Amino acid sequence: MSRRLVLVRHGQSEWNLKNLFTGWKDPDLTEKGVEEAKEAGRRLKAEGVNFDIAFTSKLIRAQRTNQLILSELGQRGVKTIEDEALNERDYGELTGLNKDEARKTWGEGRVLLWRRSYDVPPPGGESLKDTVARALPYFVREILPHVLSGRTTLVTAHGNSLRALIMTLERLTPDQLLKRELFTGAPVIYEMNADSTIASFRDLAGPATKKVQ
Numbered sequence: 001m002s003r004r005l006v007l008v009r010h011g012q013s014e015w016n017l018k019n020l021f022t023g024w025k026d027p028d029l030t031e032k033g034v035e036e037a038k039e040a041g042r043r044l045k046a047e048g049v050n051f052d053i054a055f056t057s058k059l060i061r062a063q064r065t066n067q068l069i070l071s072e073l074g075q076r077g078v079k080t081i082e083d084e085a086l087n088e089r090d091y092g093e094l095t096g097l098n099k100d101e102a103r104k105t106w107g108e109g110r111v112l113l114w115r116r117s118y119d120v121p122p123p124g125g126e127s128l129k130d131t132v133a134r135a136l137p138y139f140v141r142e143i144l145p146h147v148l149s150g151r152t153t154l155v156t157a158h159g160n161s162l163r164a165l166i167m168t169l170e171r172l173t174p175d176q177l178l179k180r181e182l183f184t185g186a187p188v189i190y191e192m193n194a195d196s197t198i199a200s201f202r203d204l205a206g207p208a209t210k211k212v213q
């Protein structure tokens with residue numbers, strides 16, 4: 001039996017384009033973000049993927065990406081469940097600030113810790129550990145049973161809510177996690193074993209995708 005899980009970070013948002021910390025703010029996709037989402041759908045189609053169920057966050061950039069992927073696959077009728085547990089990490093007081101300006105104010109090292117470390121929260125916001133504490137139980141309770149019962153499952157969410165899941169799926173140490181980037185609109189395909197471990201995975205990040213600065 002195939003137990004396939006696909007994770008996709010939403011396409012470029014208006015605030016990604018402006019290089020602003022976004023968190024729980026709700027900007028839409030840019031034109032490029034729409035294209036990235038469609039491209040994700042085309043890549044999954046080329047891989048022969050057919051979804052049985054989809055999950056996304058309560059934020060519009062992830063929801064639209066999910067719809068565009070399903071639409072490219074000719075699968076608009078697939079049931080999609082939305083939940084706040086999959087929302088982006090709350091960036092607290094950094095929300096709305098420019099990432100380069102933040103580096104100038106607090107220094108490169110401090111900002112990198114806020115963005116990529118496991119347990120250092122940005123002021124007033126969530127650390128990745130906090131994000132894991134809400135996203136992982138939801139994943140285990142609501143998403144994993146579908147995958148294990150053979151339903152090909154799509155999760156379209158955010159850089160950090162997905163890193164929260166990937167840390168467990170890929171068994172990354174906090175050090176390895178510091179370097180694990182997710183690219184907008186690039187699907188990661190996992191084949192799972194019956195005991196919830198990963199048999200194999202492929203990150204389809206390629207030339208059409210670009211790192212968000």
Ligand SMILES: O=C(O)[C@H](O)COP(=O)(O)O
Nearest residue numbers: 020021022023088115159
């Ligand atoms: O919320 C944000 O600003 C982005 O979606 C993720 O930002 P990061 O790469 O700084 O974690």
